[in-house]
Amino acid sequence: MQFQDLLKALADCGVEFLVIGGVAIAAHGSAYQTRDLDICYQRSPENCDRLVKALSPLHPYLRNAPRGIPFLFDRKTLLSGMNFTLGSDLGDIDLLGEVTGGGKYEQLFSDSVKFTTQRISINVISLEALIQTKRAADRQKDRLVLPELEALLEIKKKLGES
Amino acid sequence: MAMILTAEQRDMVLALINDPPQGSKIAAAKEFGIDLTLNLRQLSMTFDEQLKQLEDFDDFARGLRRASRT
Numbered sequence: 001m002q003f004q005d006l007l008k009a010l011a012d013c014g015v016e017f018l019v020i021g022g023v024a025i026a027a028h029g030s031a032y033q034t035r036d037l038d039i040c041y042q043r044s045p046e047n048c049d050r051l052v053k054a055l056s057p058l059h060p061y062l063r064n065a066p067r068g069i070p071f072l073f074d075r076k077t078l079l080s081g082m083n084f085t086l087g088s089d090l091g092d093i094d095l096l097g098e099v100t101g102g103g104k105y106e107q108l109f110s111d112s113v114k115f116t117t118q119r120i121s122i123n124v125i126s127l128e129a130l131i132q133t134k135r136a137a138d139r140q141k142d143r144l145v146l147p148e149l150e151a152l153l154e155i156k157k158k159l160g161e162s
Numbered sequence: 163m164a165m166i167l168t169a170e171q172r173d174m175v176l177a178l179i180n181d182p183p184q185g186s187k188i189a190a191a192k193e194f195g196i197d198l199t200l201n202l203r204q205l206s207m208t209f210d211e212q213l214k215q216l217e218d219f220d221d222f223a224r225g226l227r228r229a230s231r232t
Contacts (some may be wrong), residue, residue, distance in 0.1 A: 001216070002217060004217070022216075023213070027209055029201050029204045031203075031204055033199035033216065033219045034216060035220050035223065037167065061175070068218070070171070100181060116208075117210050147194040147196060148194075148198075148201070150191065151187045151192075153190035154186060155175055155205075
């Protein structure tokens with residue numbers, strides 16, 4: 001898995017996205033480990049084109065579909081669907097047009113946090129919104145990480161007060 | 163912007179972790195079984211260092227899986 005290179009590929013093509021999921025959890029200070037990159041992407045046709053330009057050279061495929069099923073990664077496919085679980089030459093990447101409990105890119109972007117990798121600024125879902133999405137998703141893996149995220153939010157608030 | 167802990171903030175977080183206020187989320191997380199000293203380490207890392215750590219973990223996990231097959 002090459003998180004840095006995947007993020008760079010997206011940023012280099014000007015894709016409007018923000019990091020959610022496990023990488024966001026780690027960025028906010030959790031010791032949680034993840035093996036894929038989850039992003040929420042802006043769903044305009046122009047941004048879908050940028051996403052296609054960024055990921056096509058990495059040979060994306062549907063991760064959860066049987067091998068051999070034809071998959072055309074283009075604007076039409078992205079606009080016809082919403083969320084995609086993909087594999088690629090640089091590792092697994094999930095593209096979410098909408099996040100349970102958080103909404104679409106525009107809603108999550110407003111209070112996102114900027115992180116820097118390889119001198120590139122990357123938007124990451126806020127810790128508050130991350131907690132909200134985990135509460136809404138309410139899967140076992142979400143319930144397991146919630147106490148840690150809530151403790152981290154409390155720590156950050158106390159640091160802000162000092 | 164993301165935050166990386168200063169030495170002073172690190173000491174403050176360590177004190178909170180070691181002696182969390184009663185009824186706090188920090189106390190609840192400790193009670194839940196979370197080792198919050200790991201968070202202290204994460205909060206002291208840059209985003210690049212965190213990403214590198216995730217990549218290293220993935221390499222390690224793949225190596226383990228390969229070894230279990232042989």
